[in-house]
Amino acid sequence: MRFALDALFADVPAEEVDEARVFYKSRAAGRGPGTLAELKEAREKRSAPRPADPPAVEETIDIAGRRVPVRVITPVDGPPQGVYLDIHGGGFYMDSAAQGDARNRELADTLRLAVVSVDYRLAPEHPWPAAPDDCEAAALWLVEESHARFGTSRLAIGGSSAGATLALATLLRLRDGGAVEQFTGAVLRFGTYDLSARTPAGRRIEDEYFIQAYAGHVEDRTDPDVSPIYGVLRGLPPTLLIVGSEDVLLEDNLALAGRLSAAGNDIELRVYPHAPHGFTGHPTAMARRALLGADSWLRDRITRAQG
Numbered sequence: 351m352r353f354a355l356d357a358l359f360a361d362v363p364a365e366e367v368d369e370a371r372v373f374y375k376s377r378a379a380g381r382g383p384g385t386l387a388e389l390k391e392a393r394e395k396r397s398a399p400r401p402a403d404p405p406a407v408e409e410t411i412d413i414a415g416r417r418v419p420v421r422v423i424t425p426v427d428g429p430p431q432g433v434y435l436d437i438h439g440g441g442f443y444m445d446s447a448a449q450g451d452a453r454n455r456e457l458a459d460t461l462r463l464a465v466v467s468v469d470y471r472l473a474p475e476h477p478w479p480a481a482p483d484d485c486e487a488a489a490l491w492l493v494e495e496s497h498a499r500f501g502t503s504r505l506a507i508g509g510s511s512a513g514a515t516l517a518l519a520t521l522l523r524l525r526d527g528g529a530v531e532q533f534t535g536a537v538l539r540f541g542t543y544d545l546s547a548r549t550p551a552g553r554r555i556e557d558e559y560f561i562q563a564y565a566g567h568v569e570d571r572t573d574p575d576v577s578p579i580y581g582v583l584r585g586l587p588p589t590l591l592i593v594g595s596e597d598v599l600l601e602d603n604l605a606l607a608g609r610l611s612a613a614g615n616d617i618e619l620r621v622y623p624h625a626p627h628g629f630t631g632h633p634t635a636m637a638r639r640a641l642l643g644a645d646s647w648l649r650d651r652i653t654r655a656q657g
Contacts, residue, residue, distance in 0.1 A: 351390055355621065356623070358478055358604075358619060358620075358621045359595070359621050359623050360620040360621060360622050360639075360640070360643070362622060362623060362636055362639060364426065364623075365635075366635040366636045367623050367624060367633055367636065367637070368637060370607075370623075370629075370633055370635075370636045370647050371624050371625050372627075373564055373632065373633075374596070374624065374626060375410070375475060377632075378537055379626070379641045380406065381516040382441050382444075382558060382560055383443075383444075383559060383562065384558075384559045385558075385559060386474060386560075386563075387603050388459075389443055389444070389474075389559070389563070390530075391445075392434050392444065393444060394428040396444070396445070397504045397619075398451035399446070399448045399449045399450075399451055399452070399471065400432060400451065400605075401451060401452070401571070402423060402452050402454065402517040402575045403455065404455075405421045405451070406422060406448070406451050406454070406467075407422045407423075407483075407585045408421055408422070409538045410419075410421060411487070411488060411491045412492045413487050413490055413494070413603070414487070414490070414557045416458070416469055416483065416484070416487040417469075418466060418468065418469070418470070418491075419447075419469040419635045420447065420466050420468055420469065420565075421451065421454075421466070421467045421469065421490055422445045422447060422465070422466050423454050423455055423458045423464070423501070424458060424464045424465075425449070425458045425459050425461075425463065425464070425469075426458075426459055427462070427504075428445035428461065428462060429462075429500070429501050430458075430462055430463050430464040430501065430502055430653055431461070431462045431463065431502060431504065431653075432461075432462075432463050432464075432498050432504035432505065432506060432652040433463060433464045433465075433466060433467050433492055433496050433500050433502060433504065433506070434454075434461075434463045434464070434465045434466070434505075434506045434507070434508065434648070435467075435468070435485075435488060435489055435492060435506070435507040435508075435515045435516045435520075436450055436454055436457075436465055436466065436467040436507070436508060436509065436513075437467070437468055437470070437485055437507070437509035437513035437514075437519075437520070438450050438467065438468075438509065438510075438513050439510040439511035439612070439628075440472075440507060440511070440512060440640045441511070441512050441558075441560035442472065442473045442478075442481055442512045442515075442516075442560055442563070442564035442566075443472050443473045443474065443563045443564060445471070445508070447467035447468060447469040448469075448471045452468055452521045453641075454617045457645065459646070460548045460643060460645060461648060461649050461652065462590065463490055463506075463648075463652070464496075464499075464502075466488065466492065468485050468488045469482055469484075470484035470485055470507075470516070471484055473491065473563040473564040473565075474562075474563035474564070475563055476567060477563065477565065477566070477567060478567075478576055479575060481516055481564075481574055482503055482519045483518045484524065485516045485517070485519070485526070485590050486520050486523045488499045489507065489520050489524055489529075490524075490529060491527050492505055492532075492600045493505070493532055496532070501593075502530045503520065503532050504532070504534055505532045505533045506533060506534055506535045506536065506537070506587075506624065506648055506651060506652065507514075507520065507521065507533055507535075507537075507590070507629070508537035508538060508539070508644075508648075509539070509541075510539035510540060510541075510628070510630065510631075511539070511540055511542060511627070511628060512560075513539075514538040514540065514541030514542075515543060515578060516539060517541075517563070517578075518534060518538060518541060518543070518576070518578040518581075519543065519575050519578050519586070521533065521536060521586055522574055522575070522578060522581050522582075522583075523554055523575070523587075525585050525586060530585070530586070530587065532533060533587045534587055534588070534651045534652060534654065535587055535588045535589070535590070535647070535648060535651030535652075536586070536587055536588070536590070536593070537592070537644050537647065538588075538590070538591050538646055539590060539630055539644075540593045540594065540597050540603065540627055540628065540629075541578075541591075541599070541602075541603065541606070542555070542599060542602075543577060543578050543579035543599075543605075543606050544572035544577045544579050544580075544602050545564070545565050545571045545576050545577045545604070546570075546572045546576075546580075547560050547571075547602065547637045548572065548604050549579065549605065550601045550602075551598065551599045551602035551603075552577075552602065554598050554599075555599070556599065561580060563613065576611055578606075578608065579602060579605060579606050581614075582611050583609050583613040583615065583616075584613040584614055584615070585613075586610065586615050587615075587616075587651075588615070588616035588617070588618075588651055589610055589615060589616070589617050589618070590618050590620065590644060591603055591606065591607050591610075591617065591618070591619045591620070592620050592622070592623070592630065592640055592644060592649075593619075593620075593621055593622070594622045594623075594624070594625025594626055594627065594629045595621050595622065595623050595624060595625060596625060596626045596628055597625070597627045597629075598626075598627055598648050599627060600621075600636060603619075604621075608621040611619055618647070620640070620643065621637055622640055625637075642654075
């Protein structure tokens with residue numbers, strides 16, 4: 351069998367690939383905060399998120415004794431056809447649900463979805479399992495309340511980077527608790543699926559401060575709730591994996607795709623050429639193409655669930 355990475359590349363016009371090459375050639379590679387002091391400074395310097403119009407509604411959900419803040423965006427034109435649970439990225443220690451407001455407003459109006467984003471607790475003030483506890487609570491709230499609140503029980507989930515990790519961990523918790531059936535799809539962008547430093551990609555990031563901040567106290571970081579790539583992956587909803595060919599986490603995303611497929615799940619993998627970690631947040635035509643493609647995939651999952 352012959353296997354080549356470029357055989358997995360998403361279909362991207364040559365001019366968009368060239369534009370991305372030029373953009374990344376002139377863009378210095380970033381690195382997250384390396385100490386608590388640097389993290390606090392980065393949080394203070396973080397620019398305010400772009401607002402949504404109409405704005406998100408802030409509320410606190412309460413389920414099984416857990417109180418979790420969320421942001422809710424509903425479509426302006428008619429009732430929602432489904433609900434998307436959005437989990438933001440930021441290395442488990444930065445950012446907030448509000449950072450996704452503008453994108454989630456677009457998602458809500460384009461696909462006629464209600465979008466619920468989770469303001470999960472951040473490390474190091476609240477290390478694992480605080481974040482997956484909050485994400486699970488939001489998911490369980492939707493399982494129980496989505497029809498009464500939004501008029502639909504069709505659910506989907508997604509996130510980027512740490513948010514993709516938490517989305518997958520949430521699905522594993524729901525599956526184990528018998529509550530995953532309402533989820534019709536998952537969109538996972540360049541997740542961090544190994545925090546144990548046992549995989550090739552995991553070893554490349556083992557000295558990153560975010561791992562110590564989030565899971566440094568965990569004795570066995572191959573626990574699937576921390577590193578989902580080690581989980582039993584059967585019985586999950588259809589999943590779209592998106593990653594760039596220059597992402598430091600590429601190998602783990604490829605490995606996860608293989609494990610999900612081998613476990614019998616409906617899986618689609620899209621690798622974008624010459625794109626690094628976080629590329630869908632960059633101002634390139636290829637990033638926009640990747641997001642529109644994810645929207646189309648998600649619309650198809652919601653539509654199928656209506657049948």
